[in-house]
Amino acid sequence: MTCVDVRDTTQGLSCVACQSKSKTRHYDLALTWEYGAPDGFGRKVFKINGQFPGPTLELNEGDHVVVHVKNLTPYSTTVHYHGIEMLGTPEYDGVPGITQKRIPPSCSFTYKWKATQHGSFFYHAHSDSQINDGLYGPIIIHPASTTPVPYQLITNSSKSLAAIKLAETKRIPLLLSDWRHITSDYEWELSQKSGVETPCFDSMLVNGKGKVICLSTEEQAVLITANQQMLLGFVPGSNLTDKSCLPAPVIATRAAPGAPAPNFDIIPANFFYGCTETQSSSDVIKITQETIADETWAMFDLIGSLALQNVQVSFDELTMYVIEADGNYIEPQAVHSLLITNGQRYTVVLKLENPRRYTFRVSGISDPQILFGTAVLDFKIKGTNQSTIPTVPYINEVGVNTTGAVVPFDFAGTKSFLPQPIPQAPDATFKMTMRVDGQVIYWAFNETILPLNYDDVRPPLLFAPQPDRQDNHTITIHKNNTWVDYIMMVPGVQPAHPVHVHGRHFYVLGSGEGNFTWDTVEEAAAAVPESFNLVNPPLRDTIATPFAGPSGSWLAIRRPSDNPGVWLMHCHIQSHIQGGMSMIIQDGIDDLPAIPAEYGWTC
Incomplete structure (x- = not known):
């Protein structure tokens, strides 16, 4: 061919x-x-x-x-x-x-x-x-x-299978982004000076297009979530700003005891306030069917190129068949809405039959702000009139189902397509704590932050690995072709942390509320088997820790150490990684590959 x-x-x-x-x-x-x-x-x-x-x-x-x-x-x-x-x-x-x-x-x-x-x-x-x-x-x-592909688990129709395979050759990426009107270096400069994280955004983009949407106080009241109400209660008398964002004093309540008092005077008002609507056009995805006789399926890659938000997405009146998570095939799920965490990707296929303009909705569900956006799936059949009736949504602006008939993606029920067997006991287990490190702008992985100037003060670690290093910043796996469990423990009230691991994908074994009091996954699985999947767990590269209430939460993953290198494990919320929520994994340190002679930048 x-x-x-x-x-x-x-x-x-x-x-x-x-x-x-x-x-x-x-x-x-x-x-x-x-x-x-x-x-x-x-x-x-x-x-x-x-x-x-x-x-x-x-x-x-x-x-x-x-x-x-x-x-x-x-x-x-x-x-x-x-x-x-x-x-x-x-x-x-x-x-x-x-x-x-x-x-x-x-x-x-x-x-x-x-x-x-x-x-x-x-x-x-x-x-x-x-x-x-x-x-x-x-x-x-x-x-x-x-x-092998999982399309036959969606349909037995030879025509439909052929249409899905055709859609795969024309797959369409949809990049989802929360967008600010200030540059990232200015935002970080002010965060460091004030001691307060500034998690407000101005719009939600799809493929780089969107508009600013301002909600009235009455509209906010209808959409505000229970978690947002709880957080506002920490500062009596506080309300969402006109950007539908938690105000700075509420954000500051997450600081660790004894942290320096934040300097609110340094923060410009437009970081949290000052919503002005714009009329920029939404992204329009055009799909045209040449003849009425052929079936039309479309395949979309939904990419969470987000800074902070987790989003619930949905195509009005259309069923999404979710076939892939983070580049790994799964047993397809037929759903109406799908939760995407910062850094995650899902691939979905849709069957298109009625020519019309379908609204694609992206609704943020993260606590700091009510933030949402839309795009348009414009489906036409040549020679056929397109319906002008607006489509009916499955979800609202904060990702809540509009009816009880809406089927969400079931992460707990996710199964790998043609799963590979994994060992029932790892070669090593590491437990890590994720937390605020003093001021709200600093975030710790394994109790301490990775120094912010780490990458500027020494040669890249891959070129000078430290084989004896085993500390709060670094996990060293000497032996290649081993399996390692990583347990993320999140104490106290914290947001979901989307954990991304470089170098090798991992299996999501389980998660839960409260403290992880066991020494190993095997002990935990024996005590709370309903919290684990050790048979055919999904393979991912980005997964969020559960939202942590007062009792905390935990996440357990199992990863092969069979790709020698020096890799990063980090929270993919940009303000958190910039604030230090990263760790280093020295994988198969005894078998690192040679660096190519032509490696390096040129000027």
Whole structure:
């Protein structure tokens, strides 16, 4: 089979028209810092090849990938390939201080890796919180012809199966983003000076488009959640701001005892207040069926390129068949709404029959703010009139079901498609505590923060690993081809922390409320078997700890250490990772691969 690879040299795009034998695909990404107005409000943003979000890297499973990044911005940066395991190439993981030095302005760096996986991924900056300024774009990896797919669990119809396979070749990425009108470096500067996290945003974007929506006090009252009411109760007399955000004094109540008092005078009023609606257009996804006789299915990659929010998503009046989570096939679920955590990706297929404009809803469910947005799925059949009747939503602006008939995605019931057996006992177990470290802007993983200047004060750790290091910042696994359990414990009232692990995906074994009082998963599973799945757990690279009430919560994952390298485990909330909520895993430290001679940036 011949694969048509159309290169647009101005955009650095590669359109894979079909699947074929593996080949080497080259991408050129030019990073710039220029004016943009994603939601109708102008500010400086990162653009990639002149566009925001960046161009899609589309390739096939088995391909070799070469990405040449030229940094034309005034900031040093790196590019991380989120969810790509980098088997045998840890030096191209794109984490400053761990696998490389930042790329200085006017310099270039070339990343090289092999697409050993398939599914939905994305690339983004891993320096400071530059992802909040637009430095990200989607990655689509089409499965090899020999890769088993779960489509037959959706339908037995040969026509439908053929239509789904066609939809896979035309899969559409939808990047979901919470957007601010201030730059990330200014936000972090003010957070450090004030001692208060500023979790308010201005809009929700779909593929880089959206608008500012302001709610009246009456509209807020209808939508406010029980958790938001509880948090507002910590500061009597407080209310949501006109941005529908928790005010700064409420955010500050999460500080640890004895922390310095926050300086509210430093925080500009527009960080929490000052909502002005805009009329920027929503993203419109156009799908046209040529003839009435053929079935039309569409495949979407829903990508949580979010800074803070967790979102509930839904297509009005359409059923989503969820077939993939974080690039791993699952047994399909037919649902109406789907919860996506910061950093996660889900692939869904939809059957389209009635020509009309369907609303795609993205509703934030995170406590600090009521934030939502929409896009339009414009389905037409040539020669047929399109209905003008508005579609009926399954969820409201805060992700709550509109009727009892709405079927949400069942994470607890998620099963891997053709699961691989995992050992029933790991080679090692590590327990870690996630918490606020004094001021609200600092967050600890394993009791302490990873120093904020870690990546600037020493060579990348991959080049100078520390084989005897076993401390609050670092877990060292000497022996390759072992299995390790990681237990995340979240004491006290805290938000859900989306934990992302580089280098190798992991199995989600279980989670629960309260303290994890056992020494191992096996002990815990014997005591509370209903909290665990040790038979066919889902394989993920990003998973959120449960929301922690006063008694806390916990999360247990099992991960193979069979890809030697130095990797990062961190919360994917950008203000949390910038505030120190990261850990280092030195994996298979005795078998690290050699660094290529051509490695490094050029100026």
